[in-house]
Amino acid sequence: MNPRDGSVIAVALVLAPLAKTVEFVAAPAVGGPDILAGLAVCVGWLCDLWYALPAGFVLGLIEDVVTARCLGSRAIALALAALLAAVIKSVLNPDSLSSKMLAALSGMTLADFVTWGILASRGIRIAAPYFLRSIWIPSALWSLALIGPLHFAVKRMALGAANVWPSSGRKGREAAL
Amino acid sequence: MRRRFQYKKIIVLAVLVAASVTLMNVTGKPQDGPSFWGSLFLKASKPVSSAYSAIVGRFESLRVAFADKEALIRKNEELEAALGQLRVLESRLQEVEAENERLRDLLGFQENAPGDYLVAEVYGRDPSKWFSSISIAAGTEQGVVPDAAVVCQAGLVGRVLSVGTNVSTVLLLTDPESGVGAVVQRSRDLGVVLGGGGQDSLTARFFSKDADVQVGDLIITSGMGSKFPEGLLIGEVVSVRIPQPGLVKEAIVRPSVDFEHLEEVMVVGR
Numbered sequence: 001m002n003p004r005d006g007s008v009i010a011v012a013l014v015l016a017p018l019a020k021t022v023e024f025v026a027a028p029a030v031g032g033p034d035i036l037a038g039l040a041v042c043v044g045w046l047c048d049l050w051y052a053l054p055a056g057f058v059l060g061l062i063e064d065v066v067t068a069r070c071l072g073s074r075a076i077a078l079a080l081a082a083l084l085a086a087v088i089k090s091v092l093n094p095d096s097l098s099s100k101m102l103a104a105l106s107g108m109t110l111a112d113f114v115t116w117g118i119l120a121s122r123g124i125r126i127a128a129p130y131f132l133r134s135i136w137i138p139s140a141l142w143s144l145a146l147i148g149p150l151h152f153a154v155k156r157m158a159l160g161a162a163n164v165w166p167s168s169g170r171k172g173r174e175a176a177l
Numbered sequence: 178m179r180r181r182f183q184y185k186k187i188i189v190l191a192v193l194v195a196a197s198v199t200l201m202n203v204t205g206k207p208q209d210g211p212s213f214w215g216s217l218f219l220k221a222s223k224p225v226s227s228a229y230s231a232i233v234g235r236f237e238s239l240r241v242a243f244a245d246k247e248a249l250i251r252k253n254e255e256l257e258a259a260l261g262q263l264r265v266l267e268s269r270l271q272e273v274e275a276e277n278e279r280l281r282d283l284l285g286f287q288e289n290a291p292g293d294y295l296v297a298e299v300y301g302r303d304p305s306k307w308f309s310s311i312s313i314a315a316g317t318e319q320g321v322v323p324d325a326a327v328v329c330q331a332g333l334v335g336r337v338l339s340v341g342t343n344v345s346t347v348l349l350l351t352d353p354e355s356g357v358g359a360v361v362q363r364s365r366d367l368g369v370v371l372g373g374g375g376q377d378s379l380t381a382r383f384f385s386k387d388a389d390v391q392v393g394d395l396i397i398t399s400g401m402g403s404k405f406p407e408g409l410l411i412g413e414v415v416s417v418r419i420p421q422p423g424l425v426k427e428a429i430v431r432p433s434v435d436f437e438h439l440e441e442v443m444v445v446g447r
Contacts, residue, residue: 024304030376034306067305069354115307124353126307130375135306 007161008046009055011154012039016062030134033142034108036063040078041107041147042154044085045100056082070122077114081107097148104147105140112136279441282330293446294328295319297345299439309352309372310335313442316343324404326445332410332433333357333398334442345444349436350411351376358401359411364389367399370411370430376437379412379430388426390417396430406445 019035040059044052060078064071085103092099116131126135242249283296297319301312315321317340327334327347335355338348348355353373359381360367368383381396394414400407412430419426 020304024301030306032306063305067303067308069305069308073307119307119353125371125373126353127374127378127380130373130378134375139306 002048003162004158005047005051007158008043008154009051011157011161012043012055012059013062015039015154015157016059017066020063020066031138033146034111034139035146035150036060036074037078037081037108037111037139038104038143038146038150039154040082040111041085041104041143042151044082044107045089045094045103045151046155046158047082047086049083049086049090052082052086053079056080070119070124073115073118073122074111076118077111080114081111084110100147100151101144104143108139108143109136112139276440279330283441283443294443295321295446296441296443297321298441300344308354309349309376309436310338311347311349311439311442313345313347313444314343315444316341316345318342320446321345321444326398326405326409327442328409328445329434329439329442331435332412333405334434334436334439336404337444347442350379350432350434351436357405357411358399359396360399361388361390361414362395362397363391364394366390367401368396368425368428370396374429377431379432381414381428381430383426383428386419386424386426390414390426390428392416394428396428 016036016039019039023032023035036059040056043055043059047055057075057079059082060075061072063074063078067074085107088099088103088106092102112131112135116126116135119126280296295315297313297315299311300314303310313321313327321337321340323337323340325337327336333350335347335349335352338346340346349372350357350370351372351374355372357370358367359370361383366383366385366388368381368388371380371382374380381390383390392414396411396414398405398407398409398411410433412432412434414428415431416429417426418428
């Protein structure tokens, strides 16, 4: 794992409980933004594909622990969202905001549908019209709005954190200093 | 010649004095109103004097304002502070009035319904978009036990899912994991009311496809399963359907409780 990937994952893991707190305090659960899923997409976008998968899983697990219901459902969903974001990044122009928005939309959609399916398979049935109207569509729209600021914040903080990471090269040490 | 010239001087002087005296007499006379020339002068000078007065008045008020600026600023700050305090007081008063009204309603419900009730404040909601639960400020110390029914004056809210020392989590009727034994109040047909359809929609699934249920029927708890007391209002039927031929009848029920605006609830004692 290079310092950049490590920093991105560390920043995302630090931000995750904070994001959940913000969601809980300042936004309605239904119809509000899914910041944690947005973070998973950011991690997928900024990290190597094989690090994005476990990082997304841990982010989802944090949500599962906070929610304390159906442990693992969001972990799998966010792992897949991060993975999809990493795949999309490798195919599209990584510097374009539109590419990030497409990744966010796709990742959020995949995460929501996977969660819905897992919950249904566990006997927790959420009516399709309600899921589409009140869960998926607001999340998808929020993801489009959030991905830009989230990506910027995570990238900036990760760059700052990467300077703290030990580096073997002289350049790296100089950067750290 | 010189003497003659002196006479002329005296005559001119006398004429001037006489004219002056005459003029003084004429103008010094008391009159009923201003003279013609006076009136004309007054009329002509009125706009000018008005404008002058206005300008001078403005300058005077500006001078006073600048002179008292500090005092005015201080006064303004005092008034704004007083206004802010009044607004806070007004807001608190409204809040207390609303709380008083809600508690009166709860008290009325408590007096009319059998059993022991514990009033608890709602202080949090489920942080997940997938589930519907609330946190209440009452736990084992207050006598809350798992699976206890939770109600408000409008009807059934849900049941206690987990209990802490001073806090508990209540599973709302609208949660996808919620299921309540129910009965149509009019026809007494039995069924089960399930969540998962959002905050304003429940699904009542009846045990018989011939169940007598109509739009507008009230759905209440059946008391079966021992989790919920019998007769608590769940909601009103808004539509009826049979999903597939030969299967059970379903009804969409609008919950009687406004789950978005719960502030106090009552935990039913066991």
